[in-house]
Amino acid sequence: MTIKELIIYGTKKIKENDIENANLQAKIILLNLIKQSKQYLIINQEEKISEDIEEKYKKDINKIIDGIPIQYITKNQEFMKLNFYVDKNVLIPQPDTEILVEEVINISKKLENIKILDICTGSGAIAITLAKYIKDSKIYATDISKEAIKIASKNAKKNKVKEQITFLVSDMFNKIPNQNFDIIVSNPPYIEKNVINNLPKQVKNEPYIALNGGKDGLDFYKIISNNAYKFLNSDGYLCLEIGYNQKNYVIKLLENTNKYKDIYCKKDLANNDRIIIARKKV
Numbered sequence: 001m002t003i004k005e006l007i008i009y010g011t012k013k014i015k016e017n018d019i020e021n022a023n024l025q026a027k028i029i030l031l032n033l034i035k036q037s038k039q040y041l042i043i044n045q046e047e048k049i050s051e052d053i054e055e056k057y058k059k060d061i062n063k064i065i066d067g068i069p070i071q072y073i074t075k076n077q078e079f080m081k082l083n084f085y086v087d088k089n090v091l092i093p094q095p096d097t098e099i100l101v102e103e104v105i106n107i108s109k110k111l112e113n114i115k116i117l118d119i120c121t122g123s124g125a126i127a128i129t130l131a132k133y134i135k136d137s138k139i140y141a142t143d144i145s146k147e148a149i150k151i152a153s154k155n156a157k158k159n160k161v162k163e164q165i166t167f168l169v170s171d172m173f174n175k176i177p178n179q180n181f182d183i184i185v186s187n188p189p190y191i192e193k194n195v196i197n198n199l200p201k202q203v204k205n206e207p208y209i210a211l212n213g214g215k216d217g218l219d220f221y222k223i224i225s226n227n228a229y230k231f232l233n234s235d236g237y238l239c240l241e242i243g244y245n246q247k248n249y250v251i252k253l254l255e256n257t258n259k260y261k262d263i264y265c266k267k268d269l270a271n272n273d274r275i276i277i278a279r280k281k282v
């Protein structure tokens with residue numbers, strides 16, 4: 001089949017299954033296999049593609065139909081202009097999380113030689129972006145998943161910040177050395193357990209432990225609010241991503257400990273509450 005025929009074939013198959021952006025996804029799948037630029041597809045529409053690639057292409061189109069996110073097929077996601085390897089072991093970094101990273105970068109401008117802890121690091125997107133954009137920062141990045149830590153470490157190498165980051169497998173704060181961090185940042189699992197079943201199948205194909213925030217979605221915020229202050233410097237910052245409907249609950253959890261001050265929330269580009277920042281009381 002030619003490039004043109006393959007794209008028509010893939011687009012039709014994806015569309016028939018009511019999946020959005022069919023034409024774009026069909027093109028990305030093909031580009032990923034022939035390792036060429038977008039322009040190449042346009043200029044060489046009549047080029048015949050080898051049977052080997054055609055077979056792989058059809059398999060990948062079937063994966064899209066089965067609800068596998070395209071990023072797990074191309075093994076890449078861009079985040080804050082950096083590229084991250086992703087597969088089924090890690091959550092795909094989301095654009096909403098850029099709001100959290102941007103706020104941490106802003107906060108860091110007031111500080112020097114800062115020590116940051118990224119808890120629940122997944123692909124390492126937050127830790128690695130911070131290492132890249134905050135000069136002289138020292139970062140600890142942790143996750144309960146060994147596979148996620150392997151991927152995060154690989155991503156640090158890919159983005160040339162490996163020396164700046166210490167990776168650690170840890171169940172929340174269990175293995176974290178008491179380092180007096182200036183900033184603790186986290187995008188923990190925060191979806192209510194019984195909502196997960198109703199999510200689109202692409203999201204359900206992401207790791208369950210990256211999504212499940214327990215019965216009320218707040219399990220991890222409870223652990224974080226009860227522990228983060230023990231690992232923060234006085235006046236240190238706690239920076240959290242939250243679900244669109246969790247602002248008041250998370251603020252209450254933080255206030256109830258009586259350990260945090262200056263709590264505020266910021267919205268994402270869709271005007272949903274998205275991050276909570278707090279400082280440790282002196």
Ligand SMILES: C[S@@+](CC[C@H](N)C(=O)[O-])C[C@H]1O[C@@H](n2cnc3c(N)ncnc32)[C@H](O)[C@@H]1O
Nearest residue numbers: 093120121122143144145171172187188189210
């Ligand atoms: C929502 S994902 C966030 C990933 C990444 N920080 C991001 O923003 O793209 C949550 C991560 O928390 C990790 N996780 C789940 N339970 C954990 C636990 N008890 N301790 C540490 N990490 C945990 C999951 O493995 C997953 O990588």
